[in-house]
Amino acid sequence: MSQPAFAADINGTATNNSEKKSRVAQRLFRSSAKDALPLTIQHERIYILPSSRGMAFICVIAIMLMASINYGLNLGYALCFILIGLFASCLLATYKNLVNIKFISINSSDTFADSELIYTVRISEEAKRHRSSISLNNAEATAIFDIKALEITEATLTVSDATRGIHHLGRLTVSSDFPLGLWRGWGYLHTPAHSHIYPTPERPSADFKSNSANTAEPLVKHVGEQEFSGLKTYENTDSPSRVAWKRVASGAGWYTKQFEAEAEQREISIRWQDTPAHLDTEQRLSRMCGWILRAKGENIAHTFELPGYKSLDLASGQEHYETCLRALATYNSAAHELANYESATDEREQPGHNNNSRGS
Numbered sequence: 001m002s003q004p005a006f007a008a009d010i011n012g013t014a015t016n017n018s019e020k021k022s023r024v025a026q027r028l029f030r031s032s033a034k035d036a037l038p039l040t041i042q043h044e045r046i047y048i049l050p051s052s053r054g055m056a057f058i059c060v061i062a063i064m065l066m067a068s069i070n071y072g073l074n075l076g077y078a079l080c081f082i083l084i085g086l087f088a089s090c091l092l093a094t095y096k097n098l099v100n101i102k103f104i105s106i107n108s109s110d111t112f113a114d115s116e117l118i119y120t121v122r123i124s125e126e127a128k129r130h131r132s133s134i135s136l137n138n139a140e141a142t143a144i145f146d147i148k149a150l151e152i153t154e155a156t157l158t159v160s161d162a163t164r165g166i167h168h169l170g171r172l173t174v175s176s177d178f179p180l181g182l183w184r185g186w187g188y189l190h191t192p193a194h195s196h197i198y199p200t201p202e203r204p205s206a207d208f209k210s211n212s213a214n215t216a217e218p219l220v221k222h223v224g225e226q227e228f229s230g231l232k233t234y235e236n237t238d239s240p241s242r243v244a245w246k247r248v249a250s251g252a253g254w255y256t257k258q259f260e261a262e263a264e265q266r267e268i269s270i271r272w273q274d275t276p277a278h279l280d281t282e283q284r285l286s287r288m289c290g291w292i293l294r295a296k297g298e299n300i301a302h303t304f305e306l307p308g309y310k311s312l313d314l315a316s317g318q319e320h321y322e323t324c325l326r327a328l329a330t331y332n333s334a335a336h337e338l339a340n341y342e343s344a345t346d347e348r349e350q351p352g353h354n355n356n357s358r359g360s
Helices: 003-029 052-071 074-098 245-249 281-297 318-329 335-349
Strands: 047-050 101-108 117-125 131-137 142-147 153-159 165-168 171-176 183-190 194-198 220-222 228-233 255-259 266-271 302-306 309-315
Touching (some): 047 074, 074 183, 117 131, 131 153, 142 153, 194 318, 266 281, 281 302
Antiparallel strands (some): 047 183, 101 117, 131 171, 165 194, 171 183, 228 255, 302 309
């Protein structure tokens, strides 16, 4: 056999072995997020072993059995056999408490880094039998619940320390030690469920104005006079300049001033280069996030620019805001890309630079 053919044969064997190991790991531990919902827990997904209480129970039975043999105690034999039967029946009860549990869906909503992330798992059972003390957990949260026969149960997994980015739910473990805690049965479920974690918005949000000395145009473009139209309940992202301070001073509560046709009267640009350069990456993203929330609350259309991400044209609406926030959530550009972007932006915005410079 020639050397190239021999090397190819070795590579092919190594690849086959790797694929086999991957399939075994997926079957035993559900290491990859390949499960699709709805999914029913069948016998091939269930593992059962004695719990620590069960191991202690076995030791007690063994000691009782040795004492009965040593002293010829017939009642001791009977008690040992009864306890062994109880131990075996608990094994079957634990298995039946888990088999045929159906996972219908996993729902979550995007959130901010300073808020709790909640996954809601909808579960039912297909054997018309009440299930008790079911535990569902991933690496960060645990939920314990019962499943009533022929009803859908919602289990909630709450993650409190999620950081900015894409949060993956990860592998779920469904388990139970019902009825007496002598056995622990469990199974794995691994779906691609995930959520976007937005940056923590700056509170209170900075005013819509340019904070960069290199920016040649204002962040806010006023298009006409605004007329006062009323008050709305104050939110943390509202600008202090819009707070109805007389109402606050009189003890009437916190309110924010609203103006008519605000969306048509103002156009804003939310851009990376408009954030102060002395802030770190997370602080700059936090400021942009605060601007987006203010624009949403005041129904102001805006453009959006972020290094390494396509620029978005002037728009408003829920879909536009979510697109901008998700771009902030997934932002992770290298330092040299930032420098190149800001350098190119500064060059474009210098007065008289080709036809791309924009007047104030």
